[in-house]
Amino acid sequence: MVRVIKSPQERRAEFISAANALFFSKGYANTSVNDLIQHVGVSKGAFYHHFDSKQAVLEAWSDDMLIQYRKMIGGLVDDPSLTALAKWERLLRRSNQWEVGQKDIMLGFVKIINMDENLQLKHNFMQKVSVLLAGYYEAVLRQGNQEQVFDVPSPAVTSRLMVTVLNGFSEALTRKVLKTERVGDLLEDVVEEVKATQQALERMVGAEAGSMPLIDDELLHAWFTD
Structure with missing residues (x-):
């Protein structure tokens, strides 16, 4: 052969x-x-x-997911034709569409990295995600300051705080997802979580209420429908 x-x-x-x-x-x-x-x-x-272990394959898989995400976002935050608020809306929409488009994979991945044996891997993965997102948000905040739709004295610091808020939002949903048999049962709670988180981010950056949507109703229902 x-x-x-x-x-x-x-x-x-x-x-x-x-x-x-x-x-x-x-x-x-x-x-x-x-x-x-x-x-x-x-x-x-x-x-x-x-690879030196099964977990190393899982880590490579998570790194590949980040590579896919970067490609999916592309040069969005550097597009000179878009306003800061348009970039925020498209950034969040693309991210949500990407996750909903591979919903089963994302749910499975969340369950795997939250296993006790993979918590260090989860920590490393979340650090990489946080650095990536903070960079995107900082660029949007700097532009928003120039356009006077945001009032952010330190975009670098505020972008990291935004990531912390969104990570807390994600972690709260993750705990609920891991405890339920049907994600559809979480929809009502998720709607409240989304509203509160969006309001917190808008106040953090001095944006007009309702100007920084996290996820639209269509994608929210697609994500939390069995």
């Missing part, structure tokens, strides 16, 4: 794809390194050439 030689990037992508499939079909806890190896059809040595 002819041996198929693939680039390190291709082989890495195959293991991440295998993890994506197996973690959902068998569950993360029930998937072993051998399962990943058999799914890809390579030797154990080939696996350990790229």
